[in-house]
Amino acid sequence: MGPFSKKWIDVLLGTTVACLGFSFLEGFSKGEALADVSSSSSPANKTVESSPPSSSSSSLNATREGLQSLLEGGRNYLGFEASEIPYSTLLKLYAKVGFQPLWFTEDRKSTCASAVIKMLEKADEEGLEIAEYAPFLKKLEGYVGADASKQETAAQEDLLRADILLSYVLLQYISDVQGERVSPKKIDKVLYLDNPKIDEPLLLLDLLQKAPENTCEWLEKLSPQNPEYKALKGVLKDLKSQQVQGKEEKILSSGPTLKKGSSGKRVLELREALASRGYNSGGTSDIFDESLETIVKAVQKNLGLSVDGVVGQDVQEHLSKRIEDKINQVIVTLERWRWMPEVLGSKYVLVNIPEFEARTYENGQHIFTMPVIVGRTYRETPVFSSEIVNVIFNPTWNVPKLIAVQDELKDVQKKGADYFISKKIHVYKNGTEVDPRRVNWSEVTKQNFDFHLKQDSGKDNALGRIRFTIISPFDVYLHGTPKQELFDKTKRTLSSGCIRLEDPLKMAEFIFGKDSKWTAESIQNAIDAEKTETIPLQTPVKVYIQYFTVFVDQSGTPRFMEDVYGQDKEILKALKSRRAQAP
Known part of the structure; x- marks a missing residue:
């Protein structure tokens, strides 16, 4: 989408601020918001009158104009060409707050910028890919330092670019964590599901407006809140902890079907694989006996497989899974829950x-x-x-x-x-x-x-x-x-x-x-x-x-x-x- 004209942005600004008037637009009056609206856009071509601007008002106007100027850069509004979040989405977000910075404010004090950055750095806890946000966070670090630690010495234009960039990557995160990463119907025709319809700017601003003053607790509400999703996050955390500690489960090597009466090295492997998954393997014998058959049947029942006590391809596939396979299985299931209401x-x-x-x-x-x-x-x-x-x-x-x-x-x-x-x-x-x-x-x-x-x-x-x-x-x-x-x-x-x-x-x-x-x-x-x-x-x-x-x-x-x-x-x-x- 091409750049918007300053006149068009001013008209949109006047409309949105007049309608919304968010409580966090502190020090930014409705009159100041409408001061630059073209007379041709005012009812009956009336001129909007205002008193001489204060120094605070002038500073706010300069900041607003700076953000407008950057956004007028079209697809290069971030300092590089961006496509994941449409240009119009960022425009919508900033227009609704009067083109004020959301994260790096006039007094150089971070609001929730550091908390947002830390959340993005831990996106894998939601089953998302940190690598999809890392390039943007690296670019952001160039503007304001790691965890926004250098924002107080950053140049004004760098602060504005950082503000837009953090908004960009946060909106992308919201889109991802709300289930818009991939289209189910494009993956498989039997996945007759639509992605959730998310208005990322409105969701973000609604959470900001309702949040208690000087808190960033609203960040926790960006992901699904149902108990099933939260329980799966706990499973994912445990699996990753096991992976870091090297607690890999024993693997059954692929081979012929094992059943009662079978013997040899792979029967021992079977017992070890079962024991590492919490089943009583029934001893150390290399003979597939009746007690081992009973354990295999219990495994089959827990997995929803045909219960016959035979270690065929389906059981072998389960016992050959590594922690990484289970992690991927949880990641996919988390994605499925994001597609749910x-x-x-x-x-x-x-x-x-x-x-x-x-x-x-x-x-x-x-x-x-x-x-x-x-x-x-x-x-x-x-x-x-x-x-x-x-x-x-x-x-x-x-x-x-x-x-x-x-x-x-x-x-x-x-x-x-x-x-x-x-x-x-x-x-x-x-x-x-x-x-x-x-x-x-x-x-x-x-x-x-x-x-x-x-x-x-x-x-x-x-x-x-x-x-x-x-x-x-x-x-x-x-x-x-x-x-x-x-x-x-x-x-x-x-x-x-x-x-x-x-x-x-x-x-x-x-x-x-x-x-x-x-x-x-x-x-x-x-x-x-x-x-x-x-x-x-x-x-x-x-x-x-x-x-x-x-x-x-x-x-x-x-x-x-x-x-x-x-x-x-x-x-x-x-x-x-x-x-x-x-x-």
Whole structure:
């Protein structure tokens, strides 16, 4: 964006100061702020009258004009070409405070400059890259010294440049810590999330205005404040401390599958790797015995893997992780939390895909956790946030085209038309129902499939007895399932994208609420009636279908889950591809 004219800046200044009048514009009157506004911009071309300026007023005007002059330098307003923060954003910030310095004031006393610098130097505590801010801090040091220690002897122009530069890098930090580093949708199409819409200047000025005088506590409020995010910061801090102290966990070398009866050096490695992660390895024998199998099963259960006691590729991958890998996993999860709303709502459901669990919350309290089944690795459950708008008892199922041609077509070709009849699946062509026995299914292909399939409600319906409708661009819902035996598995990537609930009746009770007429008994009566019934919700319930591979459980223990869809790898790659802009 090109430089703004001084006249345009003055008009903007007059408008913003007249409207806002922030309390920290001490010594800078409204009349002084408007003194330079062009007469052509005043109502009815009236001239703004003012008394002769005092020395203090003249000094303020000189400072303001100095900042305006630097900002008029266009993309070189920092003394180098800048692109991360748009020129208009800096202009907006300074216009709203009457083009007064924010950090290096007239009396040369630092406000929160040193605190801001220290915060930026510890950006890695938020899972951010210090290297992305270091070049700017180095440039800032050239103007005012390390930690702004030389500002009292700095030239006036250097102070103004330092002020703009610190604002620039702080606004970039706010953008980053609020979740705008990378675009989820550009990383993976199933990451159906938008970056938070942040107005960095307004956020900063709002915190400054509300902060107690002479304190910098507002800096702590720049990052997400939810307890999950804070807990993950603690995990990150602990991991980095272990890394500095050289407390690396033992690694299991890659190789063939280990199971009960295996023996040799890698069994000893397995025991050491388990012991270094806090598991009782069961002795020092190089034979994979029953006690070791029991321990492996416990590890698999904690990781959300299939529990068979066999050390295959998935367990080996976990036991080969170094602290650096875990740190990266936490960094990605912190980024995911930044994409979440700051306030999740008074009542909501949170589905965590890698954990195969759904949690319900109301009024800040965790109500219950429920096992779920999520999409297969080739039919991933999308990551998105939305609302549950109605509950359907005894739902019918309109089979999505993808499932119809990839699954149902194969089944009917293999089992014959009676398959559709036994499953109560109706076949429609051009809106008219056709007898599946009159179709030569052997000649039907994915390419010429022009049928619509609809399954009746009932005990065999793929959606079970209850469906929870979610507003989304996907045919994805929360619902029951006739295949309850699948919940016996630990790794439950088994659906075609929807989220199957172990106990949909319990979920319905929660969704309707304690004050609703829909009690457990009335819900069961509605199901037993075998009638399809849709119940709109007067107040939709928030639902978050998310993908957190690291979380802190109720006992305070960090749990690292398998990256079942490989999403974390792609997000980490996108984050690492960012490079600091060298000034």
